[in-house]
Amino acid sequence: MxxxxxxxxxxxxxxxxxxxxxxxxxxxGRPDAEPGGGTAASAEPIAEGxxxxxxxxxxxxxxxxxxxxxxxxxxxxxxxxxxxxxxxxxxxxxxxxxxxxxxxxxxxxxxxxxxxxxxxxxxxxxxxxxxxxxxxxxxxxxxxxxxxxxxxxxxxxxxxxRVVFYRKDLAEKAGITEPPTDWDGLVALAQAYQEQAGATWGISLQPGGTGSWQTVMPLIWSNGGNVVDEAGGAFTFDSPRNEEALAYYQSYFTDGIANPAPADGTTEQDFVSGAVPMFISGPWMMSAVEAVGGEGFADKYGVFTMPVKESGSSFxxxxxxxxxxxxxxxxxxxxxxxxxxxxxxxxxxxxxxxxxxxxxxxxxxxxxxxxxxxxxxxxxxDTAIAPPVVASWEQVAASFDAQIEEVCKNDLAPAEALAATQSEAQGIGTGA
Missing domain, CATH: 3.40.190.10 (Periplasmic binding protein-like II)
Structure with a gap:
């Protein structure tokens, strides 16, 4: 984590x-540390034996x-x-x-x-x-x-x-036999779950709060955006590509596809019951949903790589x-x-x-x-991307999480949210 x-x-x-x-x-610092982030101390060989x-x-x-x-x-x-x-x-x-x-x-x-x-x-x-x-x-x-x-x-x-977990059996009931590969296809599957398979919500997404940036960042990367420049020395939150990605994420909440106020700790139960037959998460959720679903449930669901806009990427x-x-x-x-x-x-x-x-x-x-x-x-x-390697990322990510919540729950314009995040990130600095 x-x-x-x-x-x-x-x-x-x-x-x-x-x-x-x-x-x-x-x-x-630490008593015996060299200054300069460790680069002044060369990596000495490991002794034999x-x-x-x-x-x-x-x-x-x-x-x-x-x-x-x-x-x-x-x-x-x-x-x-x-x-x-x-x-x-x-x-x-x-x-x-x-x-x-x-x-x-x-x-x-x-x-x-x-x-x-x-x-x-x-x-x-x-x-x-x-x-x-x-x-x-x-x-x-x-x-x-x-x-x-x-x-x-x-x-x-x-x-x-992170990949997308989905109920294969309910997708087939909704007339979809192959997992989507692009943004539009993901929306279509989520809506089909609601309209054809009786789902309350088409997909579970985090509407802001701690760690929500981990779901939004793959959309930014997939759309050709980023939040730091190539050198890692400056933040670039307020770009048109980032705005488009955040607007796409917001649409799931404004269009009634994702719940803007989900209850904590119900992802597994909602997935098994079919109330929310799709979510994005990591490999630990396999055992979690199978424990709730019981014998045979592993055959009812599948996973697929994150749908892309321009290129494949995930967190x-x-x-x-x-x-x-x-x-x-x-x-x-x-x-x-x-x-x-x-x-x-x-x-x-x-x-x-x-x-x-x-x-x-x-x-x-x-x-x-x-x-x-x-x-x-x-x-x-093969295409997954690590978070920005900047010393202040924990603080910057918390600021971004707060703005994502405003976007998802209070309909804040993505451009305004990204401008606010950019301003706060610049004030924090990269920690370099």
Whole structure:
């Protein structure tokens, strides 16, 4: 989740208080850190031999609970190392990290939300990745999420991307046998669900609020827009292409296709009942809807890649692994990251957690490749895009979420919303 990953897996920091905290942390840094976002300290080689000593690892949510089981293999290979895993709740993780960085008490290794990378690099908190850890097999969007100013910090650990979940049986009842591939087709399917299959709403979309930008951004990218320039040094929210994409998203609410005030926590039930037979989400929702739907429900629904306007794209989330500056057991820390960066271990992790491998080789394993729904996620990952790698993105995203809510619930003109977001983003700055 940061991006993480999943909308409920992140803590969004907003407002002047967060900006002040960012400035304070940048001033404090970590005791042994080099200035300049880590680029002044070259990536030293990893010492040969087995890992020894002790390591502290922080991981969030379900990953923090399941990681100790995965690390048994690492400890068998390195019997003289001790690894202590601390599970951290996602909703408090960002603040816990920034406080630890300021105090010089960050862990040796940690799961890092994908939208936090540039911020932590700017705080001199993360080490550059040694050359012994190959990065050429990662999905391009995942590698982008760990690349700051052309330097790679850490590695992608697992990935997720968003696709469209839909009730195949109800689509057939509505006379549609193939999933849509473009924006107009998505609208047509949603309306057909309402008109021909008895659905209350044609699709479930988030009408603003925390994380809603994760659904709107793929539409912007698909329409040839973006919210930062190529150099990542300036925001570009208020563009005609972005306005067109946000207007398209708004139309689902103004045209009565999506509920502007959905109840929390009912997506799975509404999907199974057919009241709302389509939504956009990540791979974790497969087990969620199948648990509610029961035996045989897996055959009633399918997934398809995000419909496009100009090009195919979706949000790329997941989480990364980072080694923190000042660790007293650097070599063992990187050996642990190296262990978790092998295809076979990523496949093992998939079996334990259903987190999708960030390494493309991991997808060649039958346990992943044999599921046709996962193959749709695999296809989407080829064009999925990581969020902007700017240090202030958490604050800017919170501002964008608030404006999206005004668009969806209060019929604010998309141009006005984007102008307001642009103004606020410029005031926040990129954190560079």
């Amino acid at each position: 940061s991006l993480t990953a999943r909308p409920t897996r992140r803590s969004v920091t907003a407002g002047l208080g967060a900006a002040a905290t960012l400035g304070l942390l940048a001033a404090c 087995a890992a020894t000593g002790s390591l502290t690892v922080w991981a969030m949510g379900a990953e923090g609970e399941k990681l100790p089981e995965l690390l048994k293999g690492f400890q068998e290979q390195n019997p003289e190392v001790t690894v202590e895993v601390t599970p951290v709740p996602w909703d408090s993780a960002h603040d816990k990290f920034t406080s630890a960085i300021a105090a010089g008490t960050a862990p040796d290794v940690a799961q890092v939300g994908s939208t936090w990378m540039a911020e932590f690099v700017g705080l001199d908190a993360l080490e550059p990745t040694p050359s012994e850890i190959a990065t050429d097999d990662y999905f391009a969007g995942a590698l982008d999420s760990v690349t700051v100013d052309e330097t790679v910090y850490g590695v992608p650990w697992y990935v997720e991307t 790329l989330g997941g989480a990364n692994l980072g080694v923190f500056q000042g660790t007293e057991n650097r070599d063992a820390a990187w050996k642990l990251v190296q262990y978790l960066s092998t295809p076979e271990v990523q496949v093992e992790w998939f079996a334990q957690s259903t987190d999708l491998p960030a390494l493309q080789q991991g997808w060649e394993d039958e346990s992943v490749a044999s599921n046709e729904k996962f193959e749709v996620f695999r296809a989407q990952l």
